[in-house]
Amino acid sequence: MNRRISRTVSAAAALAVAAAVAACSSGGGTSSQSASDNPLTGTAPKGVTLTLWHNAADPKAVTDLYKAYEKYSGNTISLVDIPPGSFPDTVQSKWATGARPDILEWHGNLTDFLALNGTQNMVDLTSLPFVKKEGSLAQFSGSDNGKTYAVTLGFPGVSGIFYNKQVLAKAGLQPPKSYADLAADCTTLKAKVPGVSPIFQAGGSGFPPQILSSWNYLAEYNKNGAYDDSILSKKATLNAANGPFVAGLTAYQSLKNSGCFNKDATTATWEQSMKDLLAGTTAMVPQISDSVALLDGDANGDTAKVDATIGFVGVSATSPVADFQPTPLGTFYVPKTGNTDKERAAVQFINFATGAGYANYVKEAGTVPTLSGATLPAMQGLWQDIYNAYKAGATLTFTSRIPGIGDIPAGEVLAGQLSPQAGADKLQTEYLQAAAAAGQ
Amino acid sequence: MTVQSTPAGAVQSDRPGGAGDETGRGGLAGRAGGAGLRRVFRRGHHLWFALPSIALVLVFFAGPFAANCVFAFLNWTGYSGTIRWTGLGNFRLVNELGILRHAIVVTVVYAITSMVVQNVVSLPLATALQQTNRVNSVFRSIFFIPVLISPLAAGYIWAAVLSPQGPFNAFVSALVPGGFHYSWLGNNVSSLITVAAIDAWKWTGLVTLVYIAGLSRIPRVVIEAATIDGANAWRRFWSIKFPLLAPSFTFNVVVTLVGALSAFDVIMSTTGGGPGDATTVLNIAVYGQYGHGYFGTASALSLVVSLLAIGTAVPLMAWLRRREVPV
Numbered sequence: 001m002n003r004r005i006s007r008t009v010s011a012a013a014a015l016a017v018a019a020a021v022a023a024c025s026s027g028g029g030t031s032s033q034s035a036s037d038n039p040l041t042g043t044a045p046k047g048v049t050l051t052l053w054h055n056a057a058d059p060k061a062v063t064d065l066y067k068a069y070e071k072y073s074g075n076t077i078s079l080v081d082i083p084p085g086s087f088p089d090t091v092q093s094k095w096a097t098g099a100r101p102d103i104l105e106w107h108g109n110l111t112d113f114l115a116l117n118g119t120q121n122m123v124d125l126t127s128l129p130f131v132k133k134e135g136s137l138a139q140f141s142g143s144d145n146g147k148t149y150a151v152t153l154g155f156p157g158v159s160g161i162f163y164n165k166q167v168l169a170k171a172g173l174q175p176p177k178s179y180a181d182l183a184a185d186c187t188t189l190k191a192k193v194p195g196v197s198p199i200f201q202a203g204g205s206g207f208p209p210q211i212l213s214s215w216n217y218l219a220e221y222n223k224n225g226a227y228d229d230s231i232l233s234k235k236a237t238l239n240a241a242n243g244p245f246v247a248g249l250t251a252y253q254s255l256k257n258s259g260c261f262n263k264d265a266t267t268a269t270w271e272q273s274m275k276d277l278l279a280g281t282t283a284m285v286p287q288i289s290d291s292v293a294l295l296d297g298d299a300n301g302d303t304a305k306v307d308a309t310i311g312f313v314g315v316s317a318t319s320p321v322a323d324f325q326p327t328p329l330g331t332f333y334v335p336k337t338g339n340t341d342k343e344r345a346a347v348q349f350i351n352f353a354t355g356a357g358y359a360n361y362v363k364e365a366g367t368v369p370t371l372s373g374a375t376l377p378a379m380q381g382l383w384q385d386i387y388n389a390y391k392a393g394a395t396l397t398f399t400s401r402i403p404g405i406g407d408i409p410a411g412e413v414l415a416g417q418l419s420p421q422a423g424a425d426k427l428q429t430e431y432l433q434a435a436a437a438a439g440q
Numbered sequence: 441m442t443v444q445s446t447p448a449g450a451v452q453s454d455r456p457g458g459a460g461d462e463t464g465r466g467g468l469a470g471r472a473g474g475a476g477l478r479r480v481f482r483r484g485h486h487l488w489f490a491l492p493s494i495a496l497v498l499v500f501f502a503g504p505f506a507a508n509c510v511f512a513f514l515n516w517t518g519y520s521g522t523i524r525w526t527g528l529g530n531f532r533l534v535n536e537l538g539i540l541r542h543a544i545v546v547t548v549v550y551a552i553t554s555m556v557v558q559n560v561v562s563l564p565l566a567t568a569l570q571q572t573n574r575v576n577s578v579f580r581s582i583f584f585i586p587v588l589i590s591p592l593a594a595g596y597i598w599a600a601v602l603s604p605q606g607p608f609n610a611f612v613s614a615l616v617p618g619g620f621h622y623s624w625l626g627n628n629v630s631s632l633i634t635v636a637a638i639d640a641w642k643w644t645g646l647v648t649l650v651y652i653a654g655l656s657r658i659p660r661v662v663i664e665a666a667t668i669d670g671a672n673a674w675r676r677f678w679s680i681k682f683p684l685l686a687p688s689f690t691f692n693v694v695v696t697l698v699g700a701l702s703a704f705d706v707i708m709s710t711t712g713g714g715p716g717d718a719t720t721v722l723n724i725a726v727y728g729q730y731g732h733g734y735f736g737t738a739s740a741l742s743l744v745v746s747l748l749a750i751g752t753a754v755p756l757m758a759w760l761r762r763r764e765v766p767v
Binding site: 089093114116120206265404406407409411418426434438 | 718
């Protein structure tokens with residue numbers, strides 16, 4: 001009987017494995033389409049329900065866009081809320097099971113696009129009218145090999161230094177322009193404004209230490225994607241001892257060792273950093289432009305107070321260069337689901353969002369439009385600072401195009417667990433892992 | 441009762457009047473088909489009761505475990521639709537990334553700390569609360585409440601309590617001069633010990649109940665005889681109660697250790713594996729790999745968790761059961 005049970009168990013296990021492998025395949029999608037099942041042509045249906053996986057942090061302008069489309073089309077959008085804190089993990093986990101939404105809100109970075117095997121699994125939107133209006137944005141957001149698979153409505157997230165104007169003025173300082181400035185300002189702030197953390201690090205939120213340790217530092221090296229190209233072409237490596245990545249982590253470690261960071265740097269959160277900045281208990285916070293919403297919230301919507309208190313500037317290794325990357329909020333893909341009717345309706349949503357519904361979206365969003373032809377809306381002063389930093393030669397964040405390096409080991413350097421060189425070695429291995437997986 | 445299947449198909453029992461006796465009678469009387477069916481039912485009826493459990497184990501353990509064993513050797517990622525056999529490649533990769541060894545060390549330290557804290561706290565607690573009366577019932581309930589709390593909720597609550605400006609440090613500050621603002625979850629060593637202690641706090645009530653059950657099973661006459669013979673409370677505990685508690689001890693040590701080897705939720709909600717990777721146990725590393733679309737390496741790490749749990753539990757249980765004595 002034991003043998004019989006053993007055989008039964010083996011058979012069941014083999015079945016389970018076979019079923020699981022079949023179910024969990026990353027999915028190749030449909031490789032060729034006839035005219036009748038091309039979602040880019042034909043009439044979109046009415047009365048269908050479209051599933052949309054979206055980031056629960058979507059601003060009201062985006063959620064109102066969903067409602068406007070429902071009214072416009074007669075279709076229904078069924079939103080699947082994905083918490084922002086676990087957004088990439090949750091989407092990739094669901095994706096791995098073979099589940100597909102009709103519309104996907106997702107990162108525009110190439111590295112994130114590759115992680116979903118986008119060229120196989122997404123509808124190519126290159127021929128849609130919005131692509132021309134997006135201009136260069138369509139070449140690096142939701143794009144691979146010259147094809148565009150996503151529309152990017154949200155203005156890119158710009159990284160730089162948010163600073164408290166009063167605190168810097170009290171110390172007699174001007175906004176920093178380089179990492180040397182940051183180190184010097186730190187010394188001055190500690191001497192002249194004791195009790196204020198010169199630079200806030202929010203290690204408890206995961207990503208914030210990456211900004212100061214590498215994103216900002218490397219901004220001036222990635223003009224026209226030069227640094228990314230050198231890594232992707234294997235002409236340089238992330239862990240080159242004399243390379244800018246190791247130099248960035250070293251500068252970061254130096255700031256930490258000089259006592260420039262808040263005492264709870266390893267556990268503090270992004271939300272706390274913006275509260276402290278507005279309250280003037282910290283002088284500078286390296287962050288992305290999405291933080292403006294937090295600041296406005298902390299000021300109970302008093303944007304004038306925020307504008308009077310907070311400024312923004314791009315800071316790179318030796319020059320005031322900001323960096324940017326496509327935001328997932330308002331970046332939409334049409335996954336291949338095999339249901340041509342729903343794919344057509346999803347394409348209709350893209351056309352609506354970039355056509356009939358776009359003007360209202362821009363007006364309500366109050367940020368810089370990403371499509372040409374739209375009027376620049378009235379923006380709060382802090383957004384104007386950010387836009388100025390963006391226009392002044394901001395470069396694409398170097399992690400956007402290099403696969404597998406979403407987690408810069410800045411947290412480990414901050415916690416004293418890794419040296420800058422060891423951190424760079426680890427990241428280089430992670431890049432090679434992803435590059436091999438992506439067939440690069 | 442041990443039941444063994446023989447080549448002849450007969451069932452033997454070591455208990456007089458057990459299944460062997462009945463089967464023997466059935467065999468002699470087995471002339472008609474109905475009698476044969478009854479005989480088969482009598483032989484295997486106990487297996488029918490086990491069927492739901494067998495089905496659950498097959499569907500929710502054996503199947504996924506077998507799948508995991510295969511996935512661990514495939515180069516399955518979200519980057520490609522092609523899945524190929526990669527041998528030990530996934531294990532080599534997580535080792536090269538410095539994840540494997542570090543996560544094993546962190547997992548083992550976490551599990552041992554949690555197991556030791558749970559048992560060291562629970563055993564005296566069970567001794568104190570052994571007698572069933574109203575006061576003890578109230579305290580048993582109070583200590584059991586953390587078991588009922590969601591691990592995620594418990595983690596979030598403790599993260600807030602232990603923050604540098606949180607109530608715990610405020611309490612310590614009231615006792616020591618100069619204020620106290622230690623970041624319990626921000627230091628490499630204290631964060632690991634602290635999250636293990638939180639895990640222990642969460643499950644101590646359950647472990648205590650098992651010890652209370654074990655203590656209640658010890659015959660009162662043995663304790664009374666020892667008392668009459670002049671054994672003090674300490675001697676009665678070490679020489680009588682502790683040896684006779686061996687079955688409970690075995691259960692608690694193995695369950696708490698294996699449970700802690702599979703830890704995830706409490707760590708995720710307190711530190712998320714940080715600071716850096718100070719509390720990145722194997723399951724947190726699995727989550728990290730899976731979240732990045734590396735399903736093969738995630739499966740490899742997951743297999744390591746299973747092997748670690750089996751490799752620890754089986755010899756530990758065998759060793760601990762050797763010291764058990766019949767009551």
